[in-house]
Amino acid sequence: MTTTPNFLIIGGKGKTGRRVAAQLDARGIAYRLASRSSEQRFDWYDESSWAGAVAGIDTAYLAPPVGPTGLALAGKFIQQAAAEGLRRVVLLSGRGVGSPGRDFAVYESSVELENAVRASGADWTIVRPAWFAQNFSEDFLYDYVMGGEIRVAAGDGGEAWIDTNDIGDVMTEVMLDERHTGETYSLSGPRTLTMAEVADELSTATGRPIRYVDLEPEQFVAELVSYGQTVEDSEAVRDLFAVIRNHRSEYVSEGVQQVLGREPRDFADWARETAKTGVWSA
Incomplete structure (x- = not known):
C-alpha cells in the first residue's frame, strides 16, 4: 500500500464511506x-x-449530513477546502435533487450544496442514489424490521x-477514474x-411477519422526535419520505449501468443474502 494518502473519506464509518x-x-x-x-477527527458542526x-x-x-443546517455547512466546507488546495470532490447527493416538485427544505438545501460544489473551483462528480436497502439492516429502519412494523409516512x-454495495462500487470507480x-x-x-x-420481501427473507404501517407525516415526525431525533432532522426525513408518498420516485435510474457496466442488485436478492448474515436474528 502506498503510504501517502491522496484520498479523503468524510463519513468514512457510515454506510457508503466504509464501503x-x-x-x-x-x-x-x-x-x-x-x-x-x-483518529482524524472531523465534525460538520465544528469548523475547527x-x-x-x-x-x-x-x-x-x-457524505453530508441530512438536515438543512448540516447541508449548508457542507457547502461552506467544500468552498473552504477548494480554496485551500483540494483539487477534486465526489459528492453523495440524493436522487431527484433539482427535479421539479422537490419543494421541501431538505431538497432546496441539497440543490444549494450541489451548486456550491460546482462553483467551488474543484473538479467534481456528483452521485445521486435512491434510498438505501441497508437502511433496513444498518440504520433507523432496522428497529422497525426487528419490531415487525415499518412505521413511516410513505x-x-x-x-x-x-x-x-452498488453505491460503494460506483463511488470508488468515479473517485479513481477522472473520466467521470x-x-x-x-x-x-x-x-x-x-x-x-x-415488508413482504423482508417477511420472506426473515421468515417472520413484518407489516407496513402508514403514518401521517406529522405523526411520523412526532415518533422520530420521541426516539431522540432532532426536530430538524425528523422533518428532513419526513420530506424525503414525502417524495415517495407523492409518487415522485417511481422510476429506475441507469447510473450503475453507466459507471460499472452491470445491473444493480435486486432488493429481494439483497434481503435474502442479508438475512443469512443473522443481522435480523434476535
Whole structure:
C-alpha cells in the first residue's frame, strides 16, 4: 500500500464511506478517514476540525449530513477546502435533487450544496442514489424490521431501493477514474417497490411477519422526535419520505449501468443474502 494518502473519506464509518474504504483497502490505495470518532477527527458542526482533515489531500469523498443546517455547512466546507488546495470532490447527493416538485427544505438545501460544489473551483462528480436497502439492516429502519412494523409516512408510493454495495462500487470507480469528472449520476435498483412490498420481501427473507404501517407525516415526525431525533432532522426525513408518498420516485435510474457496466442488485436478492448474515436474528 502506498503510504501517502491522496484520498479523503468524510463519513468514512457510515454506510457508503466504509464501503469505499474497503474498496480502497482491497486495491492497496492509501486514504485518510475522517469522522467524529476516527483518529482524524472531523465534525460538520465544528469548523475547527475541517482544515486538519483536508490538509494535503487531492480528492475527497463527501457524505453530508441530512438536515438543512448540516447541508449548508457542507457547502461552506467544500468552498473552504477548494480554496485551500483540494483539487477534486465526489459528492453523495440524493436522487431527484433539482427535479421539479422537490419543494421541501431538505431538497432546496441539497440543490444549494450541489451548486456550491460546482462553483467551488474543484473538479467534481456528483452521485445521486435512491434510498438505501441497508437502511433496513444498518440504520433507523432496522428497529422497525426487528419490531415487525415499518412505521413511516410513505403512503402507497414506490421507491427503487438500491444496495449500498452498488453505491460503494460506483463511488470508488468515479473517485479513481477522472473520466467521470463533471458528471452527475443517478443510481437505483432495478425495480420500484412500495413499502408494503418491501415488508413482504423482508417477511420472506426473515421468515417472520413484518407489516407496513402508514403514518401521517406529522405523526411520523412526532415518533422520530420521541426516539431522540432532532426536530430538524425528523422533518428532513419526513420530506424525503414525502417524495415517495407523492409518487415522485417511481422510476429506475441507469447510473450503475453507466459507471460499472452491470445491473444493480435486486432488493429481494439483497434481503435474502442479508438475512443469512443473522443481522435480523434476535
